[in-house]
Amino acid sequence: MEVLKIATAGSVDDGKSTLIGRLLYDTRSLTSDKIEAIEKSSRKKGLDYLDFSLATDGLVAEREQGITIDVAHIYFSTQKKSYIIADTPGHVEYTRNMVTGASTSEASIILVDARKGVIEQTYRHFFINNLLRIKEVVVAVNKMDLVNYSEEVFNEIVSDFTKLQQDSNFKEQRLTFIPVSALWGENIAERSTAMKWFEGPSVLEHLENIKTENLQETSQARFSVQTVIRPKTNEFHDYRGYAGKVTASSFKVGDEVTVLPSLTTSTIKEICFFEEQFDEAPAGSSVTITLTDDINVARGDMLVKTGEVPEATKEVNATICWMDGKPLLPGNKYLLQHNTNGVLAKIDKINAHIATNFQPAGDASSLKLNEIGSVTLKLSKPVFADSYNKNKENGRFILIDSQTNTTAGVGFIQ
Amino acid sequence: MKPVLKQNPLESEAIYIFREVVAQFENPVLLFSGGKDSITLVRLAQKAFYPSRIPFPLLHIDTGHNFPETIEFRDRLVKELGLQLIVRNVQDDIDNGKAIEEKGKYSSRNGLQTTTLLDAIEEFKFDACIGGARRDEEKARAKERIFSVRNDFGEWDEKNQRPEVFDMLNGRIHLGQNVRVFPISNWTELDVWSYIAAERVEIPSIYFSHEREIFDRDGLIWSASEHVYREDDERIQKRKVRFRTVGDMTCTAAVASEADTIEKIIQEIRGSSISERGARIDDKRSEAAMETRKQQGYF
Ligand SMILES: Nc1nc2c(ncn2[C@@H]2O[C@H](COP(=O)(O)OP(=O)(O)OP(=O)(O)O)[C@@H](O)[C@H]2O)c(=O)[nH]1
Numbered sequence: 210m211e212v213l214k215i216a217t218a219g220s221v222d223d224g225k226s227t228l229i230g231r232l233l234y235d236t237r238s239l240t241s242d243k244i245e246a247i248e249k250s251s252r253k254k255g256l257d258y259l260d261f262s263l264a265t266d267g268l269v270a271e272r273e274q275g276i277t278i279d280v281a282h283i284y285f286s287t288q289k290k291s292y293i294i295a296d297t298p299g300h301v302e303y304t305r306n307m308v309t310g311a312s313t314s315e316a317s318i319i320l321v322d323a324r325k326g327v328i329e330q331t332y333r334h335f336f337i338n339n340l341l342r343i344k345e346v347v348v349a350v351n352k353m354d355l356v357n358y359s360e361e362v363f364n365e366i367v368s369d370f371t372k373l374q375q376d377s378n379f380k381e382q383r384l385t386f387i388p389v390s391a392l393w394g395e396n397i398a399e400r401s402t403a404m405k406w407f408e409g410p411s412v413l414e415h416l417e418n419i420k421t422e423n424l425q426e427t428s429q430a431r432f433s434v435q436t437v438i439r440p441k442t443n444e445f446h447d448y449r450g451y452a453g454k455v456t457a458s459s460f461k462v463g464d465e466v467t468v469l470p471s472l473t474t475s476t477i478k479e480i481c482f483f484e485e486q487f488d489e490a491p492a493g494s495s496v497t498i499t500l501t502d503d504i505n506v507a508r509g510d511m512l513v514k515t516g517e518v519p520e521a522t523k524e525v526n527a528t529i530c531w532m533d534g535k536p537l538l539p540g541n542k543y544l545l546q547h548n549t550n551g552v553l554a555k556i557d558k559i560n561a562h563i564a565t566n567f568q569p570a571g572d573a574s575s576l577k578l579n580e581i582g583s584v585t586l587k588l589s590k591p592v593f594a595d596s597y598n599k600n601k602e603n604g605r606f607i608l609i610d611s612q613t614n615t616t617a618g619v620g621f622i623q
Numbered sequence: 624m625k626p627v628l629k630q631n632p633l634e635s636e637a638i639y640i641f642r643e644v645v646a647q648f649e650n651p652v653l654l655f656s657g658g659k660d661s662i663t664l665v666r667l668a669q670k671a672f673y674p675s676r677i678p679f680p681l682l683h684i685d686t687g688h689n690f691p692e693t694i695e696f697r698d699r700l701v702k703e704l705g706l707q708l709i710v711r712n713v714q715d716d717i718d719n720g721k722a723i724e725e726k727g728k729y730s731s732r733n734g735l736q737t738t739t740l741l742d743a744i745e746e747f748k749f750d751a752c753i754g755g756a757r758r759d760e761e762k763a764r765a766k767e768r769i770f771s772v773r774n775d776f777g778e779w780d781e782k783n784q785r786p787e788v789f790d791m792l793n794g795r796i797h798l799g800q801n802v803r804v805f806p807i808s809n810w811t812e813l814d815v816w817s818y819i820a821a822e823r824v825e826i827p828s829i830y831f832s833h834e835r836e837i838f839d840r841d842g843l844i845w846s847a848s849e850h851v852y853r854e855d856d857e858r859i860q861k862r863k864v865r866f867r868t869v870g871d872m873t874c875t876a877a878v879a880s881e882a883d884t885i886e887k888i889i890q891e892i893r894g895s896s897i898s899e900r901g902a903r904i905d906d907k908r909s910e911a912a913m914e915t916r917k918q919q920g921y922f
Contacts, residue, residue: 212632240897267762268781269914279784281765282758284811293809305786312788435642440675448674454639454790462624480628483670487628494630495638495671508646532786546791549646607791614795619788 210286211421214293216311218338219320220330221276221299224351228320228391229283229296230261232413235398238285239264258392265296278303280310289417299330304579305532308337308619315424316345318412323356323388327369329566335370336565339379340528340581340621342601344424347385349412354390358403363388387412425492428600429519430458432512433548438497450481450497451506453549456602459491460498465515468506469593474515475500509550511593511603519603521591525554526623528563529576529584533610533617537576537584543608543617545588553589554608560585576618583623597621631821633814634667637806639790640769641671644751644804645678647794651751651804654740655681655708657693658869659826660755662700663807663815666824668753669704680707682743682752684736686871687714688850693869696827711743736871741777744801751794753804759811763914769808775799781914812867813892820885832865832883843876867892 217225230247233239239247243264250272251260265281266272277298285292295310311317317338321331338346348370356362367386374384387396388407395401398413410418438450460466464477479499480487490496498512506512513519531537537556545554560583564570576582597604608618644651653668655661668677683697701708713735716722721742722735744752758765768787773779785793794802807815819826836847838857845851847859850872864877865888878897882888 240895242897265762265765267764267766267914270782278782279766281762282809283765284759284809286811286813306784309786309788313790435639436646438672438675442674445674450674452642452671454635459627481673482628482630483673486624487626488624489627491627491629493632493635494628495635495642496628497673544795546793549643602789605789605791607788607793609793609795614793614797616786616788616791616793619786 210291211289212291212293213316213416213419213421214295214314215416216295216297216307216314216317216343217320218297218307218311218317218334219299219351220322220325220328220334223299223320223322224391225299225318225320226262226265226277226296227260228318228349228351228389228397228412229294230264231391231394231397232294233264233283233285234259234261235394236285236287236413261391276300279306287413287417290421292416301330301333301579304333304337305530307334308341308530308532311337311341311343312619314343315421316347316416316419317343318347318349320349320351320391321366321370323350323352323359323362323366326366327373331370332373333565335373336581337530339377339382340530342379342382342598344381345383345385345419347387347412347415349391350386350388351391353388353395353404354393358388358390358395358401360404360406363407385409385415387415426457426601428457428595428603429517430460430492430514431456431548431600431603432460432498433550434506434508434510434512435549436508437506448499449503450479450499451510451512452495452497453512454495455490455492457492457600459489460512460514461489462487466500466512467515467518468504469511469513469518470521470591471505471510472518473502473504475502475504477501509548511548511550513593519593519595519600521593523588523591524557525586525588525592525594525620526560527584527586527606527620528581528623529608529618529620530581531576531578531618533615534578535610535613535617536578537582537608537618538574542611544611545586545592545606545608545620547592547594547606548603550592552592554586555588557585557587559583584620586620594622596623631818633807633810634670634818636790636809637667638671640792640804640806641668641753643792643794644753645672647792648751648802650747650749651679651753652682652709652747652749653677653679653753654755655683655697656755656870657683657689657697657827658755659815659819659830660757660807662824662826663810663818664753664755665700665704665706666818666822667806677704677706679753680709682709682711682747682749684740684743685710685712685714686736686873687712688848688872690827690829690846690866690869690872692827692829696825700825709743709747711739713739715739716742737777744777749801750796751802751804753806755807756805757810757812757815758808767805767808769805770794771803771805772796773801773803777801779803813889816885816889816892820889827869829866829869830888832863832880832887834861835864835877836860837862837864837877844879845876846872848872
């Protein structure tokens with residue numbers, strides 16, 4: 210079945226968790242024991258309605274504070290599609306967790322509180338969606354019940370939001386505006402009766418109609434070697450297979466390939482998956498590739514089609530989203546992980562601090578937790594990278610703090 | 624040779640994760656319970672490294688209260704695939720006083736497994752423990768990363784998890800820490816069953832409908848066994864049942880069922896209004912039961 214991965218976004222209390230809970234409820238994806246638990250907790254909190262956010266806020270601290278701290282992954286399916294939804298936190302403090310949730314998604318739902326309109330956090334999340342290049346964005350104007358389901362309020366928010374889009378350089382993005390009340394299920398799974406003036410689809414109807422194949426990228430094929438398979442048994446005495454994942458496009462038996470970084474060339478002999486062999490492996494498949502020549506290939510190496518070799522560089526300009534409490538400073542060293550390859554990286558300079566709110570950008574002397582900036586890095590060895598806009602998988606990296614081992618930031622190559 | 628490979632995206636993801644584990648860690652282990660999720664993991668591992676053998680051992684934390692069918696199945700699978708199996712017994716920790724047996728009507732050895740597990744990790748210096756937990760099982764699990772770092776005490780710091788962006792898994796840890804890895808995080812119960820059906824993977828017989836001696840308590844069906852505490856007025860009956868999860872006998876309830884094939888099981892789950900863990904007494908203890916156990920180092 211088709212799988213669609215979606216992330217929610219929007220400011221604190223805009224109703225992300227409620228919207229997901231409502232989607233689950235209306236598609237009958239909540240089992241009776243889970244509904245019972247929600248009823249019980251809602252009563253305990255003295256509510257006269259069902260608090261659907263309790264379906265997704267899985268940590269004690271979240272339920273106590275009534276906010277989402279970290280991403281929850283929620284699953285449901287209809288006749289048409291399987292959905293994986295990342296319910297992300299709205300609070301600025303937890304922006305890095307929002308990025309975590311959004312990074313694995315192909316579509317997103319940005320919520321806006323109808324009473325508040327487009328606020329700083331809406332802008333920040335929209336910005337992050339653009340940075341990630343998420344093609345399909347639903348803007349759900351929520352809590353319409355609290356503004357008397359007013360068409361004017363909705364139209365005003367649509368026009369404010371459309372202005373934001375004009376500044377964006379990501380023209381392939383499709384925005385769809387839908388007025389909803391997550392709490393009362395208006396325009397969630399079914400079309401609203403309270404907003405007859407709105408002629409568009411409900412959120413679910415829209416999601417059902419998204420064609421996932423249109424969300425795929427059309428970039429050059431890359432294959433990062435994860436591990437080398439050498440069984441050394443009698444039957445497979447000389448077998449030497451390279452295990453990894455095909456990203457973008459596809460590889461075929463007989464393709465001439467170049468191994469990076471060594472730049473040696475060879476031809477694909479076999480594409481194996483378990484006991485079978487295939488003529489072609491499309492993007493997304495985890496396979497084992499053998500080559501016609503006995504050359505040296507190891508983890509961290511990349512196979513590309515000869516003639517599609519990305520440029521090698523020891524200097525990288527990237528947009529970095531910082532995720533660590535210790536700020537990024539010029540001169541700092543990190544381990545840069547690009548696909549399965551790791552190199553040392555030194556921060557050369559921070560070129561600009563990018564404003565993700567309506568304030569002017571801060572000074573560019575450091576990047577603090579949840580800040581985004583344009584940064585130049587110098588590398589210990591060259592990497593064969595693409596720009597993120599051209600090739601998502603080969604155009605991103607993470608920075609690892611070698612003292613704490615934590616993932617301190619994520620970079621998008623310019 | 625076949626034309627174009629069409630892989631199940633969940634399978635591709637799981638195999639990618641397995642390969643990252645082997646590349647990033649020195650001493651991984653697969654936590655094997657004998658249930659359908661860990662059987663699925665074994666299948667995926669087999670496919671990830673073929674034609675090599677699975678390059679890590681299996682570890683079973685045996686509560687001593689397992690269904691005998693599960694143990695038989697386990698031993699057969701290990702033999703057929705030529706795997707290395709390590710078993711550590713909760714009973715040994717009870718005998719040497721490290722773990723204290725619970726008493727009373729709801730007593731279970733489920734929580735006691737944590738001590739035995741953490742000791743085994745220390746004994747063998749495992750740096751990655753691969754588990755079959757899925758995010759759709761329980762709300763605290765829905766929050767966990769695929770590579771979930773645990774400190775020297777096995778604890779999960781749920782409010783301060785490492786960012787995990789795209790498919791980039793960061794398995795760097797300090798000496799003494801370990802990572803719990805969940806390759807089937809994004810699978811649902813139905814995905815697992817569909818995979819077992821498509822791959823024709825064998826599973827223990829207790830998943831299928833069979834006649835069993837049971838008794839009713841709190842609206843749940845319990846297996847009558849010397850290991851399960853039973854009140855005098857809880858009468859033993861015979862009924863057609865099956866199990867949806869096969870944990871410890873003391874915390875796994877059965878469901879009345881006629882489903883005796885995988886296809887019928889899939890149909891039954893599609894129509895079911897109760898979640899899989901609805902029959903797990905360990906989660907019913909409190910709203911935060913799973914989170915609390917995880918913080919302490921549980922699977
Ligand atoms: N009246 C009304 N209230 C709503 C609606 N949607 C959500 N709410 C309420 O708004 C509050 C916040 O909702 P949540 O779903 O927890 O918000 P959230 O966006 O998930 O918040 P964070 O995850 O912490 O960022 C709750 O009290 C909801 O009941 C709506 O459509 N109408």
